[in-house]
Amino acid sequence: MQYRKEIDGLRSIAVLPVLFFHGGLFGVTGGYVGVDVFFVISGYLITSILINEIEGGQFSILSFYERRARRILPALAVVLIAATIAAVVFMPSDFLKDYSKSLVSVVTFSSNVYFYLTNGYFSTAADEKPLLHTWSLAVEEQYYIFFPVLLSLLWFMGRKNLILFIFSVAILSLLFAQYQSSQQMVDANFYLIFSRAWELFFGALVALVGVQRLSIGSASREILGGLGLVLIFYSILFFDKHTPFPSVYTLIPVLGTMLIISFSNSTTLIGKLLSHRLLVGIGLISYSLYLWHQPIFAFLRMKTVGEPGQYLFMLAIVAAIILSAFTYHYVEKPFRNRNAISRKKIFQLSSATIGVFLMMGLSGYYWDGFKGRIGEPLYLDTAQFSPKRKTCHTKGHDYLKPENACQYFGSDVAWASFGDSHIVEPTYALAQLLDRDDKGLLHLSFSGCPPALLFEVNRPSCSKWVNEALAFLESEDAIKHVLLGFRYSAFLYGDQLDHYPDIPNEDPVDEFTHPQENADLREVYWHSFSEIVRRLMASNKKVYVLYPIPELPVHISKAVSPFSIFGSQTMIDLDSATTSQYYFERNQFILKKLDALPYGENLHAIKPFDILCNKVSCPAVKRDVALYFDDDHLSVEGARLLLEGSALARDLKQMTASRNVLK
Incomplete structure (x- = not known):
């Protein structure tokens, strides 16, 4: 040739x-x-x-x-x-x-x-x-x-x-x-x-x-x-x-x-x-x-x-x-x-x-990646995701129908979770807290799915699932409490790892299947989320809104491991992995919207920043526990620390105390 x-x-x-x-x-x-x-x-x-x-x-x-x-x-x-x-x-x-x-x-x-x-x-x-x-x-x-x-x-x-x-x-x-x-x-x-x-x-x-x-x-x-x-x-x-x-x-x-x-x-x-x-x-x-x-x-x-x-x-x-x-x-x-x-x-x-x-x-x-070769990673044994993530967290066209969703651990189910992957570990941590009283919960989560109640997104069956899940929760009178949360800013502005240390500012238009011409798509997103909150409250549910989770600049496994086999220095300071300034600038839009919700007896906020961070920075590790299992999802232990410091845990204690008095 x-x-x-x-x-x-x-x-x-x-x-x-x-x-x-x-x-x-x-x-x-x-x-x-x-x-x-x-x-x-x-x-x-x-x-x-x-x-x-x-x-x-x-x-x-x-x-x-x-x-x-x-x-x-x-x-x-x-x-x-x-x-x-x-x-x-x-x-x-x-x-x-x-x-x-x-x-x-x-x-x-x-x-x-x-x-x-x-x-x-x-x-x-x-x-x-x-x-x-x-x-x-x-x-x-x-x-x-x-x-x-x-x-x-x-x-x-x-x-x-x-x-x-x-x-x-x-x-x-x-x-x-x-x-x-x-x-x-x-x-x-x-x-x-x-x-x-x-x-x-x-x-x-x-x-x-x-x-x-x-x-x-x-x-x-x-x-x-x-x-x-x-x-x-x-x-x-x-x-x-x-x-x-x-x-x-x-x-x-x-x-x-x-x-x-x-x-x-x-x-x-x-x-x-x-x-x-x-x-x-x-x-x-x-x-x-x-x-x-x-x-x-x-x-x-x-x-x-x-x-x-x-x-x-x-x-x-x-x-x-x-x-x-x-x-x-x-x-x-x-x-x-x-x-x-x-x-x-x-x-x-x-x-x-x-x-x-x-x-x-x-x-x-x-040989499990030759453990010990690079020095024992600190806290990595606590960087675990929920054991229920693989079986209960759904996605795609063959998604788990809400009526078939996981319920654990107790049989008395008055709680539910509703959201994307950021709700999975808090759900498991909540189930552990409820199990102390022999109570259980209903797990409703869909991978990468925003609160697409009133709009369509480029994720197979996401919008359909959101509508079905919300309707199912409304129809279940036994469900009295709902933990609600999404990875808001990642959908609205893009992933932080693609831009860090800069603040992402991607146009979400490509995420929408049929974006309305000249519409403010972030406002469309918020209107849909707030409508979910309104409908849950209207169906006599007490709603706990999970605020944005602080995101790390690197995967937790990289953060807690030595840079190489030639030393013990980690890539980032584990006590101040990211700054408070980054968190508030990154989530400026959604924080302003969430803060304006009508909080009261039936609507409570769970704020990860207030519980896990200080005024200057947010850690990757706290109380000898890895707070994450990757760069943005809380670990089970991190989610437990979050909930134990929240209004939700206080409400659980009050409910338990009230039941004990009645006994």
Whole structure:
């Protein structure tokens, strides 16, 4: 197959936006589409090589996998060695245990499945996963397990029938992606091969159709190639994390890539542009650059309080480029040389490499991240979430109906909780307090769901659940007390970890399914919340409103663990993890609204700041107890301290005393 410089240049157009997107640089909100460009390029190049071999009677599945091993494994092994050393040095034991599981998934080419099951690609937590980006390698390798065999077996059909068959399968995959997107099945859609295969198939179709060999006028080639570049850059600049993806929207960068591959060559303007020495140079190291950038970014984020600044990310990109150039010249190129390293040797080395990393990953998992290696994390044994979180905290289309919601511990249920994930641990702590009197409660919580009573949000079934849960509480006369709370400011302004130490000020418009034109969406949110309070009180419930919980600048596991194996200093002062000024500025809108509620006999406030913080700062640890189990959710012990210092606990004591008097 003839070498095409412009395709290496196109690789640079694919990889750089990915780096800028992951680093939050230059407003490249759709930089993730670079991976889709890579998929199309890969589908085209691999299929072109396979066609030449099949037509020449030289196809060998063994030779194909030898090429894949030479291409993929050497650079990957170097990056995994570096990332694993860094993980052992810097990661707390629970982080290292998770890293070990991801390491096993990488070398078994199943990391897309692993990260689908454990993380959302656009979540803050995902940013600190050093091997997150390997999901795309897994998708490719899963595709190439069956595609070469399929192509060789179906070659007898003739090229036209084969094109029709692959096109049909590709369309089915695209339709499946669109269906999953419409059903808000975001993570499965993003990570798994069934909704990604069509992109590789479209690249394969370019090779099978052979458009670039057709007799097409130079003007048409210029226009079509230019259109392709415009489509890619449009996607890079105007897509964002709210764009349904993959879906029909993904056709824009995919078709753009197909147009460039099909109609741009060394004689066209776009072809000459992409053949520029600098772009080709970046394209040549693009695989190593893609491999190196995420571990560097992840450890930078992991060991920085708040989001690292743009200058740090630019330095990180420079470091990644230097390491990538070294890896390309001294690892990738030598291993591609068949004269230097035989097929037998490459398979032996590949097997040994996979075996070593499997043992390392399994050891890290079964030895619980090698506890004691980094010094015993302080208070981490108290950073526990509710045992009821997995079974009682619901989400998605198959949510737990309110009438089937959990009730615990006692059978006499006069209390209920209602809210999002921030209410889960306070609910469990409340249940423990009630259990002293053989009382129980009803647990109603929905993950990431705001008080969407009067508006729709981009979270499957959230609004439906809120309405059903409220109606159910209104109809239950036995329920006399309701603990109500949400993570207000995160929905209204964005996550604090994405911005700290700055105050988030994101527009919530993308959170609403059908935002009213010119409406103040934060006021819409508040009106809905206050209506929930009003209706609960109108149905003779005593309501306890949970105010915003102070948020940490880092995950609690990082906060209480030594910075590295070389010392005992923690990343932050555990007694003053965040400032009171940050708390009040962050929650200014919702605090003003909550303070204006008509508190009295049937409406009480529970204020975490007043109970857990002092005038200057809020701690991560209090009374030798970790107050959180992550960066914003209270631990069970933290929730217990909160409730014991609140009006709710005082009311419980009075109720108990009254019952004892009556006895």
